[in-house]
Amino acid sequence: MARKKKLNTVDFSANGSTSCMPSSSNNSIHDASTFDALHSDTQDSQPLKRVRGPTTLPDVWALPSDKRITVSFNHLNQPTGQEGCTLGFFLGTLVRNAEITPLLYNDWRCFPKELKDHLIKLVKNRFDLPQMAEIWVLKSLGRSLKGYRSDLKARYFGKYPLKEDLLKNRPVGIPNVQWNFLVNFWYSDKNMRNSSINKRCREKQKMPHTSGSKSFARVASEMASAGLEHSRAHVFLETHKARKDGRPLDDNSSRATESIKNKLIQTPSEGQDIRAFHSDIYSQVIGPDTYGRVRGLGLQAYPKSLRTVDFSVDGRTKVDEINDIKQELKRMVANQEKMQAQINKLESLLVDKGAVETSSTLCENEST
Known part of the structure; x- marks a missing residue:
């Protein structure tokens, strides 16, 4: 297990x-x-x-x-x-x-x-x-x-x-x-x-994904952590593969994945700016999104929410930078707690040693 x-x-x-x-x-x-x-x-x-x-x-x-x-x-x-x-x-x-x-x-x-x-x-x-x-x-x-x-x-x-x-x-x-x-x-x-x-x-839903219970947001996050491209087109390829039990993809998904792969060859590095969802490779192959919805990005992906995403100079979002800072603060707090525990242990040892020395001195004075 x-x-x-x-x-x-x-x-x-x-x-x-x-x-x-x-x-x-x-x-x-x-x-x-x-x-x-x-x-x-x-x-x-x-x-x-x-x-x-x-x-x-x-x-x-x-x-x-x-x-x-x-x-x-x-x-x-x-x-x-x-x-x-x-x-x-x-x-x-x-x-x-x-x-x-x-x-x-x-x-x-x-x-x-x-x-x-x-x-x-x-x-x-x-x-x-x-x-x-x-x-x-x-x-x-x-x-x-x-x-x-x-x-x-x-x-x-x-x-x-x-x-x-x-x-x-x-x-x-x-x-x-x-x-x-x-x-x-x-x-x-x-x-x-x-x-x-x-x-x-x-x-009418002709292209079911094969990612199981894993959300598209988690798939994209794991791809980004591995240093891989994670645009809507890349996430579609990652979530439309042959199943683990050997079942092949449906015909519609197979044709869509081949078309996306061909377009990615012509455009090797598609931009990660998700605000360009109207003209990206995904929309060119799968078709335009319906009003008020952006497919391929998971729950809570709407045009309005995408337009308000704040990107930094290197393409990462402000939320990504804030999460990095939070993780660094957690590591610092953990290190501080570890150091404090070591200090407390040393202080306890010093107190015990001082008590032993005091007891020895008293015993010597009584014997004299």
């Missing part, structure tokens, strides 16, 4: 803690119920083939109240690195817990502000996030919730053709009121119409 990579954490003072749980014992009870809900099956389930199961992240849920996982963010306030991956998985554990994220709202935009604020607090209790990153967190929560509801429908809606049977086979972990609400929503005329439209739109 591969060894898990240790996540970067930062200490928080007790006064600065914003824990939503009253005590550690209550935390344990709450987390146990979360994991039970995530692992459980339907009430009438039979023994099934053993599968991986949903991600639960027990180490993150059990993180001490004075610790936070530090996450790096790029110029679009998208999380990167292994810590960014952990953040995304943690958001998934939140939306799959019906006690935290109830299934009583048809749309994420209908969620009350109080519930969204509570979710943000739960995230910030375990992750060190800048203020601007909260927008990404909320958008990602909405997308994760939509995906979870879709998974539930794919798993149960077709399995039980009759509505009565579907209502009886409620998944353990979802309250009866919430399950009834969700099933009634699936059978509503409005949802039936939207579902039909969404299926037709899904069929």
